[in-house]
Amino acid sequence: MSVTPDQSKKVGVGVSPSPSPFLTPRPERRRRTLEWNPSRQDKDKEVNVQVLLRCRPLSDDEQRLNVQKVISCNEHKREVTVLQSLNNKQVDRVFTFDRVFGPKSQQKSIYDQAISPIVNEVLDGFNCTVFAYGQTGTGKTYTMEGGMRNKSGNLPAEAGVIPRAVRHIFETLEAQNADYSVKVTFLEIYNEEITDLLAPDDNPRTAEDRQRKSISLMEDGKGCVIVRGLEEEAVYNVNEIYTVLERGSAKRRTADTLLNKRSSRSHSVFSITVHIKEATVGDEELIKCGKINLVDLAGSENISRSGAREGRAREAGEINKSLLTLGRVINALVEHSTHIPYRDSKLTRLLRDSLGGKTKTCIIATISPTAQCMEETLSTLDYACRAKNIKNKPEANQ
Numbered sequence: 001m002s003v004t005p006d007q008s009k010k011v012g013v014g015v016s017p018s019p020s021p022f023l024t025p026r027p028e029r030r031r032r033t034l035e036w037n038p039s040r041q042d043k044d045k046e047v048n049v050q051v052l053l054r055c056r057p058l059s060d061d062e063q064r065l066n067v068q069k070v071i072s073c074n075e076h077k078r079e080v081t082v083l084q085s086l087n088n089k090q091v092d093r094v095f096t097f098d099r100v101f102g103p104k105s106q107q108k109s110i111y112d113q114a115i116s117p118i119v120n121e122v123l124d125g126f127n128c129t130v131f132a133y134g135q136t137g138t139g140k141t142y143t144m145e146g147g148m149r150n151k152s153g154n155l156p157a158e159a160g161v162i163p164r165a166v167r168h169i170f171e172t173l174e175a176q177n178a179d180y181s182v183k184v185t186f187l188e189i190y191n192e193e194i195t196d197l198l199a200p201d202d203n204p205r206t207a208e209d210r211q212r213k214s215i216s217l218m219e220d221g222k223g224c225v226i227v228r229g230l231e232e233e234a235v236y237n238v239n240e241i242y243t244v245l246e247r248g249s250a251k252r253r254t255a256d257t258l259l260n261k262r263s264s265r266s267h268s269v270f271s272i273t274v275h276i277k278e279a280t281v282g283d284e285e286l287i288k289c290g291k292i293n294l295v296d297l298a299g300s301e302n303i304s305r306s307g308a309r310e311g312r313a314r315e316a317g318e319i320n321k322s323l324l325t326l327g328r329v330i331n332a333l334v335e336h337s338t339h340i341p342y343r344d345s346k347l348t349r350l351l352r353d354s355l356g357g358k359t360k361t362c363i364i365a366t367i368s369p370t371a372q373c374m375e376e377t378l379s380t381l382d383y384a385c386r387a388k389n390i391k392n393k394p395e396a397n398q
């Protein structure tokens with residue numbers, strides 16, 4: 001059963017953690033929270049980064065203009081073929097992924113086949129992250145958000161990963177009659193500045209106000225990341241989470257119109273943290289904590305069009321340090337490097353606990369089927385293929 005909404009809804013993250021994640025007061029218990037250790041029984045089990053590829057359909061305009069398609073998806077073989085001809089010779093390139101979703105794929109099948117097992121891991125006490133990576137206009141936001149809910153409050157067919165994950169979490173916990181709490185945060189990283197998408201829109205008047213609003217990343221003694229200044233909102237049912245999500249997305253869209261296409265150069269991170277009471281042992285309670293980060297990344301053209309080739313690497317670094325560093329972190333994980341450069345960007349610092357190691361990571365790479373986008377598509381496919389090789393023993397990068 002979820003906790004009641006009549007308690008204070010705002011909980012500072014990492015600043016002054018409450019003694020128990022549950023808001024229901026139970027003074028008769030000592031309520032010491034025992035740490036849940038999610039290390040797997042099977043020590044040899046490797047932790048994979050799952051990489052999915054999704055190709056969007058042609059838009060109505062593209063269909064009308066009879067735009068040339070250069071992508072062919074074979075979902076059964078999990079292959080994507082880029083059809084290329086050079087001097088009248090066909091020189092196709094084939095890429096294989098963990099799963100491939102073609103232009104006709106439905107939001108529901110992506111969730112059921114690929115994301116639902118990850119959410120089950122979260123409910124088992126793991127930290128997981130789902131990234132949408134790809135060129136602007138290829139369907140990252142559609143895949144992650146899609147339609148939130150229709151007038152009757154139900155999920156529409158075009159509902160994406162986030163609304164489906166939210167419903168899955170609440171439905172499972174209610175079906176288990178669990179004693180739980182759910183908290184969410186929603187932030188944006190733009191030019192290495194973190195903005196809280198759930199913070200009220202009042203203008204800071206004093207230096208003290210500004211100080212309170214600024215968000216910074218810190219690490220505790222155990223190397224865990226603490227986000228200082230970010231508001232964590234407790235939510236009690238599916239509809240409340242949708243309201244929160246819509247509020248944050250609207251804020252992102254407003255910023256988008258004010259600053260031309262800002263959202264294509266920023267990352268949004270929607271995180272859901274679930275605390276579940278596992279057992280009571282004497283006076284103490286064993287609390288299981290799982291977290292899922294759902295990340296809509298900046299458009300990948302921000303890095304791929306600006307490599308050393310064009311002599312603009314430095315500028316690109318400044319435009320989007322986080323996206324570049326995420327690539328470097330992924331490469332370092334692939335190569336089993338002893339140094340993983342998590343600390344080099346806000347995004348990778350923020351998600352450090354959820355990349356490699358004992359966590360589940362899923363990257364959904366999105367591409368367009370058109371000839372016009374072929375260069376970007378090849379770059380996305382290369383990036384996603386490199387990520388596919390990440391296989392860490394659970395303790396490999398601790």
Ligand code: ADP
Pocket residue numbers: 055056057103134135136137138139140141142143366
């Ligand atoms: P991005 O976030 O990568 O910039 P969007 O999610 O905004 O891209 O998608 C661009 C456009 O394409 C939107 O109008 C969206 O509705 C549409 N779209 C993207 N992917 C799909 C899909 N798989 N099926 C139908 N429409 C899609």
Ligand code: MG
Pocket residue numbers: 140141142263296
């Ligand atoms: Mg988008």
